[in-house]
Amino acid sequence: MSEVAFLNNSLLVGALLFGIGMIGFISRRNMIVMFLCAEMMLQGVSVSLVAWGRYHNDWGGQALVVFILTVAACEAAIALALVLMLFQRTGRLDIAAWHDLREENLPPYADQEMLEDREPAHRWPKLTPAGIEPLKDEDELLHREYV
Amino acid sequence: MSNTQIYTGAAAMVLGALAMWLMLPRGRRPGRLLGCVLGSASLVLFGSLGAGMGTLGSDVAFASLGGVTVISAAATVTFRSPVYCALWFALSLLGTAGLFLMQGAQFLGVATVVVYAGAILVTFLFVLMLAQPGGDAYYGRVSWEGILAAATGAVIVFFLTVLVGGVLNPYPDSELVAALTSFRPEESGGLSARHIQSARLEPDEDGTWRVQVGLNAAAPVLSPKDIDRLRTHLIAEVPRLTREGVGADDLELNIAATNDPLLEREASDRTKAGGVLNEEHVASLGAQLFSRHLIALEVAGTLLLVALVGAIAIVQHGGFRQTTVNQAAAGSYGRG
Numbered sequence: 001m002s003e004v005a006f007l008n009n010s011l012l013v014g015a016l017l018f019g020i021g022m023i024g025f026i027s028r029r030n031m032i033v034m035f036l037c038a039e040m041m042l043q044g045v046s047v048s049l050v051a052w053g054r055y056h057n058d059w060g061g062q063a064l065v066v067f068i069l070t071v072a073a074c075e076a077a078i079a080l081a082l083v084l085m086l087f088q089r090t091g092r093l094d095i096a097a098w099h100d101l102r103e104e105n106l107p108p109y110a111d112q113e114m115l116e117d118r119e120p121a122h123r124w125p126k127l128t129p130a131g132i133e134p135l136k137d138e139d140e141l142l143h144r145e146y147v
Numbered sequence: 148m149s150n151t152q153i154y155t156g157a158a159a160m161v162l163g164a165l166a167m168w169l170m171l172p173r174g175r176r177p178g179r180l181l182g183c184v185l186g187s188a189s190l191v192l193f194g195s196l197g198a199g200m201g202t203l204g205s206d207v208a209f210a211s212l213g214g215v216t217v218i219s220a221a222a223t224v225t226f227r228s229p230v231y232c233a234l235w236f237a238l239s240l241l242g243t244a245g246l247f248l249m250q251g252a253q254f255l256g257v258a259t260v261v262v263y264a265g266a267i268l269v270t271f272l273f274v275l276m277l278a279q280p281g282g283d284a285y286y287g288r289v290s291w292e293g294i295l296a297a298a299t300g301a302v303i304v305f306f307l308t309v310l311v312g313g314v315l316n317p318y319p320d321s322e323l324v325a326a327l328t329s330f331r332p333e334e335s336g337g338l339s340a341r342h343i344q345s346a347r348l349e350p351d352e353d354g355t356w357r358v359q360v361g362l363n364a365a366a367p368v369l370s371p372k373d374i375d376r377l378r379t380h381l382i383a384e385v386p387r388l389t390r391e392g393v394g395a396d397d398l399e400l401n402i403a404a405t406n407d408p409l410l411e412r413e414a415s416d417r418t419k420a421g422g423v424l425n426e427e428h429v430a431s432l433g434a435q436l437f438s439r440h441l442i443a444l445e446v447a448g449t450l451l452l453v454a455l456v457g458a459i460a461i462v463q464h465g466g467f468r469q470t471t472v473n474q475a476a477a478g479s480y481g482r483g
Contacts, residue, residue, distance in 0.1 A: 005198035006209075010250065011311045012197060013213040017220055017243075019304035023167050024224030026296035029286040032229050032275055036236050039267070040220055043243050046259075050252045054424070057417050059435040062252050063443075066436060069255075069262055070447040074454035076267045080274045081458035087278045093229075094286040 003055055010051030017044030031083050031093045035076070042072055152196060156308050159192035164301035170225040171293040179225075186221060190214065196308065208249060216242030227287045229279065233271050240264045251417075251424045254432050323348050326384035327360065332373040342366035348385065356388060357399045369402060377402075 021040030028034055046065045053061020083093065090097040099109040162185050169182030194214075200206055219238040226232050240263045247256035290296075323346045327338050343366075347359045358381065369377065378395050382388045388398070417424040425431055436444055 002198070002201045005200045006205075006250075008311065009197045009200065009209055009213070010246065012193065012308055013216060013246065015304050015307040015311070016193070016217050017239075018307075019300040020167070020217070020220045020224055022303065023171075023296045023300035026299065027171055027290040027293050028224065029290060030229050030232075030284075032271060032278075033224075033232050033287075036223060036232055036271065039263070040223065040236065040239065043240065046255075047243060047246055050247055050250050050255060054250050054252075054417070057422050059423060059432065059439075062255055062423070062432055063435055063440050065252070065255050066258070066432075067440075067443060067447055069258055070451060073262060073267060074450055076270060077454050077458040078461065080270055081461040084274060084278065085461055085464075092284060092286065093278055094284070096286065 007051050007055040011048050014044045014046075014048035014051065017041070017047065019044075029095050031086065031095050034095065035079050035083070039072060039076070042068055152312060153309060155192050156196055156305060156312070159189045159196065160301040160305040162186075162189035162192065163304075164297040167221065167224070167297040167300065168293045170221070171290045171297070172225070172227045172288045173293060174289050182225075190217065193217075196312070205249075209246075212242055212245040212249060215239075216246065229275050229287060230272065233268055233275065237264050237268050240268070251428070254429045322385050322387065323358065323360075323381075326381050327377075329384060330377055330380045332367075332369055332376065334370045334373055335367040338362070338366060348387065350391075351399070355397045355399055356391075356393055357401065359401045362402065374400060374402065 018041050021037045021044060024037035025034055025041070028037065046068055049061040049065050049068075051061075053059065086098065087093055096109055102108070166182045166184075166186035166189055169178040169185065194210060197210070197213075200209065216239050219235045219242060222235040223232050223239060226235060240259060244256040244259040244264075247253075247259060324343055327343060327346065331337050342362050343360065346361075347357075349357050349359075351357055378398055378400055381400075382393055382395065382398060416422055419425060421431065
């Protein structure tokens with residue numbers, strides 16, 4: 001197996017993972033999805049590191065990925081605690097709820113007119129009545145609910 | 148990296164950026180299907196950028212693992228419901244773990260599945276279910292500047308790939324390699340394709356042409372007389388040189404053992420004791436971690452403990468502060 005070609009291909013995949021994660025981190029508004037995207041960028045870096053380590057026949061790449069894994073676990077713990085706390089304060093996971101933290105000279109974020117794609121309300125199927133209508137119970141007919 | 152590859156990369160980037168923009172949640176505007184089509188086209192172009200690794204089996208395995216990883220990564224970013232995002236991310240992690248296994252990093256492959264997909268992702272899902280019991284929210288259906296984000300990502304990936312492809316240059320010039328391997332020297336053995344690490348043919352500004360050939364350690368050493376013969380051989384055999392009518396004086400021939408010593412490493416180095424692909428892989432990684440990286444490892448363990456304590460502290464204080472809005476308004480944030 002050609003090692004240079006393998007390294008090249010792995011770096012391609014790593015760069016793609018990093019780029020896709022970055023696009024998501026910039027553009028998504030749900031805080032949890034943003035953190036997923038940050039983890040994805042870490043994955044891209046890990047793939048590249050392992051590929052370089054293999055190419056250079058060096059353990060450094062894999063050792064570094066072990067540390068990345070550790071830091072990612074710490075990051076996830078703290079980030080999720082923060083997200084939960086922020087959620088308790090505003091009641092939503094929207095990062096735009098925290099635009100108060102912007103710099104002084106920037107205008108406040110105004111939600112544009114969202115052309116929302118509202119899902120149509122569920123229409124449950126109705127069964128057409130079929131068969132013989134059962135006899136009505138006389139007791140039930142005489143029974144009044146709210147006496 | 149030749150011009151064709153740069154253009155292919157640029158086309159793949161433009162298509163990929165368009166596809167990401169179309170697929171990102173943008174309220175009502177349609178185009179997800181078109182985005183999927185463009186995305187697949189971009190992925191195919193990307194696949195053509197990959198260099199062949201020698202055997203069909205490894206090519207197919209790598210292409211399918213990489214494809215699963217990248218496609219599910221794109222789905223993670225573009226799905227509206229965060230639960231689906233998390234599930235697609237799990238698939239992407241499995242693809243990455245497969246890539247790790249293919250690269251010979253067995254421990255990391257298993258650790259990714261256990262730690263990431265098993266622990267971190269499940270925690271994400273827990274938080275999602277705590278925070279969004281009602282299902283989708285409107286802010287999942289819209290995104291910030293989608294087109295700018297996609298363009299930024301595409302530019303970064305383009306430069307990463309172009310730089311990587313330019314530095315590594317895993318695509319030897321096929322005409323030049325054919326001419327080199329058909330050359331029969333008088334005083335030593337001939338060159339074969341496995342001796343040639345890199346082969347480039349570039350015109351210079353002053354009309355001369357430069358041939359740079361990197362040979363690995365197993366290649367025979369060519370005598371000066373043979374190199375002169377190789378010059379005339381190349382002029383006759385490489386169509387570009389013949390077409391341009393390059394004389395023997397205008398051809399600068401650089402044949403060298405590759406100057407990067409790391410390129411000369413034989414494949415067998417990796418499987419020897421201590422190499423990254425040796426038989427006792429996990430034991431060797433552990434030995435590395437606990438000898439060379441011992442202090443870093445201890446620090447990482449401490450970091451985990453600190454993060455644990457910190458997470459608990461954040462959650463406790465955050466919940467308390469919310470109930471004391473007046474205190475918060477009076478500016479006593481952080482006093483608990």
